[in-house]
Amino acid sequence: MKTEVLVIGAGISGCISALTAAEKGVEVILLTQGEDLFTGNTRLAQGGIVYTGPEDSPKILENDIRTAGWNYNYSKALRTLTKHGPEALKHILLDKYPVPFAREEDGEYSLTREGGHAVQRILYCADHTGQSIMEVLSKAVISNHNITVCTQRTAIDILTNHHHAKSTEMRYCLSNKCLGAYVYNESINAVETILANYTVLATGGLGQIYLHTTNSTGSIGSGIAMATRAKVRVINSEMVQFHPTAFYQGARSRASRRFLISEAVRGEGAKLINCYGEAFMPRYDPRADLAPRDIVTRSIQEEMLRTGEECVYLDAANHVDHNLSKRFPTIFGRCAEAGIDMDSKPIPVVPAAHYFCGGVLVDDKGKTTLDRLYAVGECSCTGVHGANRLASTSLLEGLLWGYNAGKDIVAQAARKSSLSRKLMDSIPDWDNSSTNTNEDPALIAQDWMLIRSIMWNYVGITRSSARLSRAMYDLQNLNRDLRSFYKRTPLSRPIVDLFHGCQAALSVTAAASKNKESLGCHYRVD
Template sequence: MLQFDTLIIGSGLAGLTLALKLADRQKIGLITKRALLDGASGWAQGGIAAVLSGEDTQEAHTQDTLLAGAGLCDEAATRYVVEHGKRSIEWLIQQGVPFTRDNTSDTGYHLTREGGHDRRRIFHAADATGHAVQKTLIEKVLKHPNITVLEAYMSVDLITGKKLGLSDNRCYGAYALNTATDEIVTISAQNTILATGGSGKVYLYTTNPDTATGDGIAMAWRAGCRIANMEFIQFHPTCLYHPHAKSFLISEAVRGEGGILKLPDGTRFMPKHDTRAELAPRDIVARAIDYEMKKGGFDCVYLDISHQSVEFLQEHFPNIFARCLKLGINISQEPIPVVPAAHYTCGGIVTDLSARTDVSNLYAIGETAYSGLHGANRLASNSLLECLVFADAAAQDILSRAQQSAPLLPEWDDSQVRDADEHIVISHNWAELRHFMWDYVGIVRTNKRLQRAQHRVQLLQKEIDEYYANFHISADLLELRNLVTNADLIVQSALSRHESRGLHYSRDYPETLAVPSPTILTPR
């Protein structure tokens, strides 16, 4: 059995930040199911929204967030995050993150603007902010003597008092599969943090990495935590449409710097959908693109930034410029083919302002959590900010609490199962799940589509539960099991919302209710 003061499951910005903020006073275990850089944080292009400029205000950032969230943001959580934005950026600068400089700005840094923001407030490192931040923090994590990094370890399930037959509702650690050896290890910890990201891989088309299988959300649900607002899946409007460009995102900042969305014949279409045109929030832009594609029978639409100079594009979007050029698209001379794709899970595990869940000693931070910040639609570049702010909040709460005694945890028992005889069941079920979620639970929904999806989810759950009970587990089986749980939560949430709001648009309920309320699911 491995023992730590704090176990962090996930190596994105939230997990790395928390590890560094605890490590001087605690022994930390950080597990990640692939390599440290493989999470969604490293893929973030745009940047981090925060108010440091004298030309901006916290109230303006707060109002932009509340407006994008379509009435469902928790105002206390929103103000808490915005108020701590300056401190979070300053901490990253202290760590050595190379944000793009601009000596003409009163901050000393170049600030860009993205959809839904009424002014420039996005700190960025060219168009690869996530990679720059992750690389900087990973170097510090690997050097810290109190942090043990376990790569290629996938969490199986949380160990709670309820599962141990105890009277308390406390988390004592987790079981994890070493995917290199196929051994399951028991990890004991005073505190356990879920920082596992979202569930974008439940959809056929997504901007997310392969690791985004909703593991933390599913484990928390099985452990007895409430889950909220899972119907609000953000579809990023502009994913590169090319057969060899798997999950490559064209940053929101391209539209922030003047990119225009056009139909194949060159006609601009966003102004007729929203007065903010290309700078409308993501839900509006994604729905507009989806509408135009279906109306015209198009495979994609086009994002045109060719009016900017080559020098400007190479300075501000070096990775996008290079990737497109490698695929034969010169963005200084021609528009970029784009389509919407599943991008961000706005709902998740219900937490308070200290990132605590319904289970004692269990925390959730980042995309896997529902802090109340994002409401019915996430404002661009608020996600990395949320990771930083709530990692700091969790660290403060953990360090303020006394150590507790813990029971000896049982080893994983697989004596009653056997090796699987057919692995094709997993791959077939995975493909079926992602296809029907895309077809039935996508950008535009109907009751009939959702009911079809629910029926198929229930059939898959039964098959997977039987498979899980009888065979040795694998990483593919664990991910499929977690994805089906996430799909079930998304469909349940969508069926219970009898209105259209933010990212959830229903043809059966096109109106918006006067009094908004979050969708909160409670385990039986």
């Protein structure tokens, strides 16, 4: 297949990139791993998206993001987000594709506050903001005749002339270019070659490489793995944010994804308490329950070690004035299913891997270090988040960089800068000469358990040289075995995901090993 733009991933950033280009008449292919556009992390976002309030300003927002990010942020990216983010949100999600954000009785938008924010500035739809955003964007995507949505697709590899071109002449070219991707089509069990003038990585995060995570099942760091193999620059991979409050259903729970208890619950006044009913956060930080996430996460871990308990509790019943079932219907219902009445009982919570602050290095237009390749959303690193993400900034970042990437692609396409037919024709189709019949599900399950256990125990909330050294040794051995397995076995999505997940885990571990300084999400005990 050939297209002007290939977008790999269908969350908020991928959809907005696709829509922005398609609205100007540019042809787009949008890939999603599931059967619809609701399989990524965007739909899981509960709390809200940063906007602006009457007491707010770009400078105040910048200061809050810097504080949460431990001043490890990129100033230019911060100015881009704080100056242009709210106006882009208004243009896209309030005016062009209106999302039903909560309103006050006078019709003005309701604004809430979360940990690390100095003022109320967050738009929300009860506790299902991401789902509401995706419902609006998915309808717009499906109705746009310039966008072809390809479902059940898993990207395998980014195509480049240096690595994939079969023509000797193309290998001598000084400039390396992204030419599209090899893509596994699950519905027909075949690998497709999709050639594109411009490719956008919007593959999301990597929480699923950890034992406990709030992420969707497809969040295994595929964008990081593909970019690394293509020699694209990836930075800040050690900065993995753990959310302090994931619903705890007992040590025997084997759920693939922990249900998130939004930070907005604490934003509305809920308190973290230990098994004795004591509000413990004031002992760890003067901001108490509204401290940045990395501090709250480590405080919970310390409290669990101190008390010997498997979890702590979030008490909303005695501290939140709102009608809990109305303000947090999704959380209220999920707790009720598990036998927890939020109106009378505290919610058992534990930390879980949540957001990847590092990623593929991009500029303010989403351009990477590889020509014709863009990256947007959680798989990218703009420099906005620094060493720790401020709550509800990621949706705004994904929206703005998706919009900027789409606009830049339109500008490039207008210059008629298409790749040559000779270059396109030099890319061969996927080699299907593997000899094995199929993969062994038991081996794949065991390898995933090994990766997740290594990452949770050695490259988790707290890290040390000894733990990281052990993790590198184990992951390098596994990666070597998987490379051999990968080459001799016909492809399937489980095999591609396992290969990508192991490579993403190696990237995080290698970056954590190199960084000897404790900073934000990356906390060294030594």
